[in-house]
Amino acid sequence: MNLLAKTGDNLRFPALFSGFFDEDTWSKPLWNGWRANVPAANVLETDNEFKIELAAPGMEKKDFHVNIENGALCISSEKEMELNDEQEDYTRKEFSFSSFSRSFLLPDSVNDDKVKATYKDGVLSITLPKKEEAKKLPKKEIKIA
Secondary structure (H helix, E strand, O other), X not given: OOEEEOOOOOOEEEOOOOOOOOOOHHHOEXXXXXXXXXXXXXXXXXXXXXXXXXXXXXXXXXXXXXXXXXXXXXXXXXXXEEEEEEOOOOEEEEEEEXXXXXXXXXXXXXXXXXXXXXXXXXXXXXXXXXXXXXXXXXXXXXXXX
């Protein structure tokens, strides 16, 4: 059984899902050779905003659905592809369907009304501006009297 170590001391707790966190679960075949296709995400915080980038090459912006519901940013995609190959002596027709869904719990500091999303060069970028009261204020020097 795998163990998770508590940071800062030697206490150890049995892992509830043994092997779930110590292996790359999402790149292994799930069943009969099928793999989970969940795009990698980068999350960045600056003084004024949060930015989420998802690597999703080969898609088009119409394939994505991005919304905010109950304090969570939900990103999903569905893509269906079809291949028809007709030759003189045979016909081949193949199709595939892929989809994914990711959710990110948003902090209260995000201004939901000004969220923007763009898709360029295989990367979906979502900008989540912070509310004015949540932005980091510049350092103010106090003069000593």
